C-alpha cells in the first residue's frame with residue numbers, strides 16, 4: 069500500500085512564512101473576484117454553462133467515434149497521430165520521436181498532462197535538455213517543484229521568494245524584487261534556449277474532431293514560440309479534450325479565460341491544423357486511466373473539466389494551504405477529485421482536505437458537482453478501510469451522538485461549559501494542530517438552543 073500524502077504537513081511548510089498565507093489568499097481570491105466581474109458581463113452565462121456541460125457529456129458518451137474522427141482528419145492534414153495507453157507509453161513515444169530526429173533540446177509550454185506523465189524528468193534522465201517556456205512553470209522548474217496551480221503555477225511564491233531563487237540560479241541581485249527586473253533576467257536566461265531548441269512541445273485546451281486541429285490558449289504566447297521556432301512540434305492531448313465541432317469552440321473559449329482570470333479571452337488562442345511548411349507535427353493522444361474513469365458511474369463527470377482553475381480560486385482550503393500542500397499533480401478541488409483516481413491509497417487524505425462548502429461546484433463552468441464528488445470519494449475511501457482508526461472512532465462517536473437528541477443535548481451542554489471554563493492551554497498547545505493559526509470566537513453566555521427556546525417563548 070502506498071504511503072499517503074500528508075496535506076496538513078504540506079500546509080504547515082507553506083505557512084511557516086506568515087506572509088505566504090495572506091498574500092496567497094489575497095491573490096487567489098482576487099482571481100475569484102475578477103472571475104465574478106467577468107461572468108457578470110455575460111447575461112447568458114448560466115445557459116453557456118449548461119451548453120458547455122451538455123457538449124462535454126455528449127462528446128464523452130461518443131468518445132470512441134470522435135477520437136477516430138479526430139485521428140482521420142488530423143492525419144489528412146499531415147499530422148502524425150500516436151496513441152498512449154498510460155504515462156509510461158506517452159513518455160516513450162515522445163522520447164522516440166525526439167531520438168529519431170536527433171533532438172537534444174526541447175522547449176515546452178504549460179501542460180498539466182505532461183506533468184501528470186512525469187515527462188520532463190523522464191526526458192532529462194535520457195539527456196534531453198527541457199526548458200519550460202511559461203514564466204511561472206520556468207520558476208517552478210528552477211525551484212525543482214511542481215506547479216502549485218493549474219493556471220498560475222508559481223502563485224504561491226512571494227516576490228522575495230522569486231528574487232532569492234533567481235539570485236541562486238541566475239546570479240541576480242537577491243535584494244532586487246522588482247518584477248520588471250526579474251522578468252528581464254528570466255528572458256535573458258530562457259530566450260537563447262528557446263532559439264536553439266530542436267523541438268517544441270505543447271498541450272492542448274481543445275481538440276476538434278471535425279477538423280483534426282487543436283487549440284492552445286496562453287497569455288504569454290509561449291506555446292507559439294515552441295510551435296513556431298523549432299521545426300518539430302509535439303502536442304500531448306488527453307483524450308477528454310475532444311469536442312465535436314469547430315463552432316463548439318465559441319462556447320468554451322468564452323468561458324475558459326473568464327473562469328480562470330476574469331478576462332474575456334486569453335491573449336493568445338492559437339489554432340494548429342497540420343505541420344507548418346517544412347516542419348513536422350505529432351499529436352500524442354493519452355488515456356492514462358481516463359477510459360477507466362469514463363466507466364465509473366459516480367466519477368466520469370470529472371472528465372468534463374477544462375482546467376480553468378476557478379474551483380481552486382474559490383476554495384477556502386486551497387487559498388490558505390497553498391497548492392503544494394496537496395503533494396500531487398493536481399491541487400485544489402479538481403485535484404481532490406482527480407488524484408485519488410490515479411492512486412486511491414496515496415491520495416486518501418485529499419478528499420478530507422475540503423470544507424465541502426460547495427463553492428467549487430457553483431463556479432465550475434462545465435457544471436461538475438465537485439462537492440458531490442468529494443463526498444463520494446470520502447465514501448469510497450471509508451469503504452476501502454483507508455480512513456485512520458482515530459478518525460473512524462471519532463466519526464462513529466459523533467454519529468451516535470447526533471442520532472440521539474438527548475445525547476446531543478448533553479454533549480452540547482458539556483462542550484459549552486468546558487469551552488467557558490477550561491484553561492486556554494488545553495486547546496492551544498503544541499499537540500493540537502487545530503489550535504495553531506485558529507482562534508475560536510468568544511463563547512457566548514447561552515447556547516443557540518437556549519437562546520432559541522427563550523426567544524420562541526417570547527414570540
Ligand code: SF4
Pocket residue numbers: 327372373374375376377378379380402428431432433434435436438
Ligand atoms: S473542475 Fe470545473 S472549475 Fe475546476 S478546473 Fe475543472 S472546469 Fe475549472
